Amino acid sequence: MAERSRRIPEATVARLPVYLRALVDESDAKASTISSERLAELAGVNAAKVRKDLSYLGSYGTRGVGYDVEYLVFQMSRELGLTHDWPVVIVGAGNLGQALANYGGFRDRGFPIAALFDADAAKVGDVVHGVEVRSLDDLPALVADLGHVIGVIATPAHAAQEVADRLAAAGVTSVLNFAPAVISVPEGVSLRKVDLAVELQILSFYQQRREGGPDADDGAVPPGRPAPAVG
Amino acid sequence: MAERSRRIPEATVARLPVYLRALVDESDAKASTISSERLAELAGVNAAKVRKDLSYLGSYGTRGVGYDVEYLVFQMSRELGLTHDWPVVIVGAGNLGQALANYGGFRDRGFPIAALFDADAAKVGDVVHGVEVRSLDDLPALVADLGHVIGVIATPAHAAQEVADRLAAAGVTSVLNFAPAVISVPEGVSLRKVDLAVELQILSFYQQRREGGPDADDGAVPPGRPAPAVG
DNA sequence: GGTTGTGAACAAATTCACAGCG
DNA sequence: CGCTGTGAATTTGTTCACAACC
Missing domain, CATH: 1.10.10.10 (Winged helix-like DNA-binding domain superfamily/Winged helix DNA-binding domain)
Incomplete structure (x- = not known):
């Protein structure tokens, strides 16, 4: 049935x-x-x-x-596979990475922060809310040690693809990307993305639509039209 | 054509x-x-x-x-309505709210942080990265002053609906909700949500699926089955 | 009576495939 | 000849509506 x-x-x-x-x-x-x-x-x-x-x-x-x-x-x-915890490794110890490491909502829901990585040697060794910032070089060993982890990318856009590659190479098969960049991962790796600016832009679309659609904002003239700019 | x-x-x-x-x-x-x-x-x-x-x-x-x-x-x-800036007001000056206020990606893409609100009187007056934390009571005046803004909810779950109500009452018609709660807004208000724990749980589903689907994790026995537990 | 479970109808989104045009 | 623009086909997702069942 x-x-x-x-x-x-x-x-x-x-x-x-x-x-x-x-x-x-x-x-x-x-x-x-x-x-x-x-x-x-x-x-x-x-x-x-x-x-x-x-x-x-x-x-x-x-x-x-x-x-x-x-x-x-x-x-x-x-x-959902929530009968056990899933350790999370965050790459990027900037603003967002630190906030995420810090955000209790993860731990509480079965996603303890296992590590925080950063490429910047100056940050390595810092302790963010009880989690020490480590060098990315330690990633493979940590993943080998923990088994299944979820990788979170919280780097600037330009570093995101390389981080994704390193996560995949280390054996991470679930990735959540916060960097404002489109990245690709190998077959067999799940990828989800959260793009804050994109969300705001989508809201902007509907907001502006509500006010009567796109229309010259203030006499601004379009930059030179393409080919068919003829009479 | x-x-x-x-x-x-x-x-x-x-x-x-x-x-x-x-x-x-x-x-x-x-x-x-x-x-x-x-x-x-x-x-x-x-x-x-x-x-x-x-x-x-x-x-x-x-x-x-x-x-x-x-x-x-x-x-x-x-x-997309990106020919002018859209000021953003963040409600909730906790971890996430502060990180968001701090996150350069918004300002850079035309979404300057106009204000940071918190219900906690003890936080009001603090300055987070150049933005002063204000009382929620100031919200209506600020919105009236700025015109169209985007409201960001970065509170704990239990406060999210009330904050949404207050945003709507103040005239905010675009809301981005980071609180781990389902909220509703009046007709005519756009709502988008970003739920970090939900993203991880979705990844967990696919990860676990890759390993052979749901199966007794460690002899754990399901809690008493419902009605049809008969012979 | 009340509520589930699900086919069937419908709607939205994606992909195909190719005519049309530069 | 190359690449867009779009109908048509397909797939995916949603909603309806009601039989099945407690």
């Missing part, structure tokens, strides 16, 4: 963590079951989507009742 | 900033024209997608030649 057809759509995967967080909150609030309706509300989606998404994990609900919160939390954690 | 049918798909909008960055780089490198093939490579997508996306902006290319880099930069900036 269950869908359970062992290929969870990407869009669904991206929502599972949101459901999980809602479920954990609900569990903390002592709820023992939850309907798709309620979970949808907490996750900011609609109920049909919740049911479809959950159906990919298996038929874990009870008709007329809803889903058992604890059981769903368990199944979902298992599906 | 041009598509230009005045409704740019969301997926396209999300890629425009990436194209723009690539184009600016290419422009800095003194290229005067660029093919969809090359732009695709720089943006990490395929050429057909680039052409489709650009066609929504209008027919700005020249067959047999490619796109005029400067002209595309201009059109795209205009479309």
